[in-house]
Amino acid sequence: MQQVSDSSQSPGYDPxxxxxxxxxxxxxxxxxxxxxxxxxxLTGLKAPSVTxxxxxxxxxxxxxxxxxxxxxxxxxxPRTLLQIRAAARYVVGVHLSExxxxxxxxxxxxxxVARWRRDGxxxxxxxxxxxARVAIETGELIASSGVDPALVLGLGFxxxxxxxxxxxxxxxxxxxxxxxxxxIRSRLEERxxxxxxxxxxxxxxAAGTRLTTSHDVSVMAALFMSEGIGSGLRxxxxxxxxxxxxxxxxxxICVQIGGPRCxxxxxxxxxxxAGPAAVVAKARAAGLDLGSHRHSGVAAFAAxxxxxxxxxxxxxxxxxxxAAWIALGAxxxxxxxxxxxxxxxxxxxxxxxTIYLPILQERILSSVFGRSxxxxxxxxxxxxxxxxxxxxxxxxxxxxxxxx
Amino acid sequence: MQQVSDSSQSPGYDPxxxxxxxxxxxxxxxxxxxxxxxxxxLTGLKAPSVTxxxxxxxxxxxxxxxxxxxxxxxxxxPRTLLQIRAAARYVVGVHLSExxxxxxxxxxxxxxVARWRRDGxxxxxxxxxxxARVAIETGELIASSGVDPALVLGLGFxxxxxxxxxxxxxxxxxxxxxxxxxxIRSRLEERxxxxxxxxxxxxxxAAGTRLTTSHDVSVMAALFMSEGIGSGLRxxxxxxxxxxxxxxxxxxICVQIGGPRCxxxxxxxxxxxAGPAAVVAKARAAGLDLGSHRHSGVAAFAAxxxxxxxxxxxxxxxxxxxAAWIALGAxxxxxxxxxxxxxxxxxxxxxxxTIYLPILQERILSSVFGRSxxxxxxxxxxxxxxxxxxxxxxxxxxxxxxxx
DNA sequence: CCGGTTAGTTAGATCTGTGAATATAGTGGG
DNA sequence: CCCACTATATTCACAGATCTAACTAACCGG
Numbered sequence: 001m002q003q004v005s006d007s008s009q010s011p012g013y014d015p016x017x018x019x020x021x022x023x024x025x026x027x028x029x030x031x032x033x034x035x036x037x038x039x040x041x042l043t044g045l046k047a048p049s050v051t052x053x054x055x056x057x058x059x060x061x062x063x064x065x066x067x068x069x070x071x072x073x074x075x076x077x078p079r080t081l082l083q084i085r086a087a088a089r090y091v092v093g094v095h096l097s098e099x100x101x102x103x104x105x106x107x108x109x110x111x112x113v114a115r116w117r118r119d120g121x122x123x124x125x126x127x128x129x130x131x132a133r134v135a136i137e138t139g140e141l142i143a144s145s146g147v148d149p150a151l152v153l154g155l156g157f158x159x160x161x162x163x164x165x166x167x168x169x170x171x172x173x174x175x176x177x178x179x180x181x182x183x184i185r186s187r188l189e190e191r192x193x194x195x196x197x198x199x200x201x202x203x204x205x206a207a208g209t210r211l212t213t214s215h216d217v218s219v220m221a222a223l224f225m226s227e228g229i230g231s232g233l234r235x236x237x238x239x240x241x242x243x244x245x246x247x248x249x250x251x252x253i254c255v256q257i258g259g260p261r262c263x264x265x266x267x268x269x270x271x272x273x274a275g276p277a278a279v280v281a282k283a284r285a286a287g288l289d290l291g292s293h294r295h296s297g298v299a300a301f302a303a304x305x306x307x308x309x310x311x312x313x314x315x316x317x318x319x320x321x322x323a324a325w326i327a328l329g330a331x332x333x334x335x336x337x338x339x340x341x342x343x344x345x346x347x348x349x350x351x352x353x354t355i356y357l358p359i360l361q362e363r364i365l366s367s368v369f370g371r372s373x374x375x376x377x378x379x380x381x382x383x384x385x386x387x388x389x390x391x392x393x394x395x396x397x398x399x400x401x402x403x404x
Numbered sequence: 405m406q407q408v409s410d411s412s413q414s415p416g417y418d419p420x421x422x423x424x425x426x427x428x429x430x431x432x433x434x435x436x437x438x439x440x441x442x443x444x445x446l447t448g449l450k451a452p453s454v455t456x457x458x459x460x461x462x463x464x465x466x467x468x469x470x471x472x473x474x475x476x477x478x479x480x481x482p483r484t485l486l487q488i489r490a491a492a493r494y495v496v497g498v499h500l501s502e503x504x505x506x507x508x509x510x511x512x513x514x515x516x517v518a519r520w521r522r523d524g525x526x527x528x529x530x531x532x533x534x535x536a537r538v539a540i541e542t543g544e545l546i547a548s549s550g551v552d553p554a555l556v557l558g559l560g561f562x563x564x565x566x567x568x569x570x571x572x573x574x575x576x577x578x579x580x581x582x583x584x585x586x587x588i589r590s591r592l593e594e595r596x597x598x599x600x601x602x603x604x605x606x607x608x609x610a611a612g613t614r615l616t617t618s619h620d621v622s623v624m625a626a627l628f629m630s631e632g633i634g635s636g637l638r639x640x641x642x643x644x645x646x647x648x649x650x651x652x653x654x655x656x657i658c659v660q661i662g663g664p665r666c667x668x669x670x671x672x673x674x675x676x677x678a679g680p681a682a683v684v685a686k687a688r689a690a691g692l693d694l695g696s697h698r699h700s701g702v703a704a705f706a707a708x709x710x711x712x713x714x715x716x717x718x719x720x721x722x723x724x725x726x727a728a729w730i731a732l733g734a735x736x737x738x739x740x741x742x743x744x745x746x747x748x749x750x751x752x753x754x755x756x757x758t759i760y761l762p763i764l765q766e767r768i769l770s771s772v773f774g775r776s777x778x779x780x781x782x783x784x785x786x787x788x789x790x791x792x793x794x795x796x797x798x799x800x801x802x803x804x805x806x807x808x
Numbered sequence: 809c810c811g812g813t814t815a816g817t818t819a820g821a822t823c824t825g826t827g828a829a830t831a832t833a834g835t836g837g838g
Numbered sequence: 839c840c841c842a843c844t845a846t847a848t849t850c851a852c853a854g855a856t857c858t859a860a861c862t863a864a865c866c867g868g
Contacts, residue, residue, distance in 0.1 A: 218647070219646060219647035231740075241742070242623060242741060242742025242743070243622070243623035243742050243743055243744045243777070244742055244744075244777045245742070246739075246742040246777070247740065247741060247742040248739075248740060248742075249739040249740070249742070250739065250740065252739055252771060253732075253735060253736045253739050253740070254732050254735060254736075255659070257728070257732070264771070265770070265771070266770065266771050324661070328657075328658050328661070331657060331658060332657045332658075332736060332740070333740070335650075335652075335653040335654065335656055335657050336635075336651065336652060336653070336654065336657070336736065336737070336740045336741070337646060337651060337740070338645070338646025338647050338648055338649070338650040338651040338652075338653070339646070339647055340647045340648075366669070366670065367656060367668070367669070367670050373647070373648045373650070
């Protein structure tokens with residue numbers, strides 16, 4: 001076990017915007033458009049402070065006034081609406097999975113400017129080569145978008161599996177074993193010449209699900225399913241990472257004593273029983289025709305989902321069986337985290353979420369705790385890119401973090 | 405479902421000490437004794453700020469200098485040690501369970517000055533009467549300790565079951581159904597005339613496990629077993645409460661599909677399968693002689709634990725079976741929260757912890773995530789009083805909370 | 809006794825946020 | 839059309855916290 005002494009003694013959650021400047025930028029960004037009065041309510045600051053901070057943001061070209069708000073029925077000066085200047089800055093988000101590399105270019109307002117999807121590194125890829133490729137493709141992405149590279153603040157990189165905060169992964173599924181121990185972050189920073197943030201895919205997805213999921217949701221979680229299953233917790237816009245950056249590993253909780261062996265070494269893991277790979281294996285065993293898809297990965301899972309949605313009863317039974325197990329994971333998240341909202345996201349839910357959603361909803365509402373507080377479960381409409389977008393947004397947020 | 409609009413818009417975790425005053429008091433309290441230099445390192449403040457804050461604390465009689473620290477081998481002025489003035493303030497902690505009322509009087513340094521244990525309210529008790537009794541007994545506790553009542557800052561009250569933050573419980577085990585919806589906090593404040601903090605027993609226990617569990621543990625959880633099973637998460641000395649104050653309800657995660665029905669309405673709950681009540685029921689069914697103990701509760705569980713520890717193989721088998729299930733809960737906590745340390749606490753672990761500990765340890769270390777980061781599992785030596793002490797400590801901490 | 813070393817303080821500057829008063833921009837009534 | 843009325847936003851003077859820089863305090867070893 002390499003003992004890691006992280007330079008910044010991380011407190012278990014990501015750097016909350018200590019500066020009121022960052023706090024205000026975050027609020028405007030997640031609301032889309034906001035007045036100064038609302039900012040005083042949201043931040044707890046007094047009006048003069050808000051005025052001062054906002055003026056500097058406008059002077060710096062990060063925020064712009066954008067017309068008047070709806071005047072109240074009674075009268076009074078209408079609120080001046082503020083908005084992030086989208087073109088002020090940019091960040092890149094990259095999601096590495098077993099068979100895909102997803103790139104997004106996100107503007108300062110949090111909008112996706114460009115989105116690339118490249119066939120992934122493939123089995124047993126060499127991390128050094130992948131890093132080189134990411135650096136090149138990131139440059140191409142920025143160039144092809146016509147964005148001034150000087151305005152790009154940095155890159156957020158997400159990968160599956162448990163990781164050492166801002167270093168690399170500590171273990172990985174069979175096809176990515178060469179990534180274990182590889183110093184992803186520092187190698188990327190060297191190649192790119194810009195700050196890089198490394199994050200777990202599920203945690204990033206929690207940051208990436210559209211912040212505007214109703215204003216009064218301050219505690220929410222993402223259940224993320226790609227090749228693996230993970231979850232992330234978001235508190236007031238800050239993700240919870242745990243002591244070592246591995247919080248939310250719901251895919252490797254044991255839901256069946258004596259269950260099947262998992263690549264992680266355990267038995268009865270949720271992922272081994274009901275993850276996409278397990279679904280594909282069962283479908284193959286049942287003799288389903290998955291077409292020309294590769295022997296594993298999300299593509300094969302998507303094929304099964306399409307069969308199920310088009311009425312194939314065997315495919316549907318297999319997926320509903322998976323959903324029954326995953327519902328246990330969802331219930332565990334609700335019980336352990338006590339969230340107001342659970343968002344289903346990631347590539348697997350993007351293709352099969354409509355089958356999973358009602359089953360998970362029903363399970364959560366059947367537990368007292370879910371029912372008594374009305375925990376909501378919803379599907380993320382951008383599940384395919386949630387992790388990459390989340391990585392980018394986390395990088396955006398870190399801009400104003402205290403750098404003591 | 406009564407929609408509760410909490411006065412303070414709580415962010416999902418308890419008020420972090422925003423004032424550096426509170427931050428410094430907390431640090432000194434948890435360290436026991438500390439110098440100004442160490443405070444600069446721990447808080448991130450510079451020396452002059454620490455000097456200023458500490459001077460005011462000394463002037464206010466909350467902190468005292470207490471001799472010199474060990475001089476470094478090389479030379480230089482030895483550090484002046486600071487210490488909380490224990491007699492400066494006091495707080496009361498009360499733990500209500502099905503069959504006991506536990507009182508602790510805690511001084512400003514966090515030390516337990518007095519401890520009372522009273523036979524509990526009994527089945528189906530009237531909340532109003534219990535509140536009256538608690539008010540009277542709290543007065544007696546303070547009086548008999550010779551503490552000036554004016555120095556008592558407030559009372560922390562913990563009870564089992566999910567609660568609405570600072571209001572009352574939303575559901576309860578069969579013997580406490582009359583507590584559901586009862587406005588515990590406001591009624592207690594009216595009777596006592598001092599601030600009352602209401603908290604879940606497991607969450608409070610997380611706050612109560614001695615803070616000095618090694619200085620570099622910033623993310624830890626408590627697994628609490630009394631009549632029920634719960635858990636609490638502590639981040640840098642602040643407990644995580646979740647959106648509604650119900651985080652960590654590990655007792656009602658489903659660990660066996662189609663398992664036995666639980667009082668909460670679910671099936672296969674950890675608590676229903678392996679909680680103390682289930683252990684007692686199994687022992688009774690197996691014909692074990694539990695002596696003159698009441699038909700349920702921790703007392704009967706303790707009798708079984710004593711049998712097991714004294715070599716009764718049937719009792720041991722029953723408890724080891726329970727431990728195997730509870731180990732799943734412990735693993736879930738480790739995976740979801742990613743903690744550095746898991747403390748077993750509460751009355752049930754106080755009597756049977758030595759049987760549970762190795763089984764839980766082994767399970768956690770058998771999961772990659774536990775093994776790769778070396779999650780520690782330990783037994784709290786003050787399990788009986790952890791919840792009450794935790795309630796008191798949380799009240800102590802809230803003293804310096806921002807009251808905007 | 810004196811340089812070396814670490815701990816802690818004082819003094820002054822800066823920055824942040826506050827409160828009170830004021831300016832701005834609309835609504836609706838006479 | 840002018841005038842209260844209302845809500846939004848800004849200005850200005852001040853209080854507080856925290857920083858930098860320079861200084862004093864206490865102890866070591868020779």
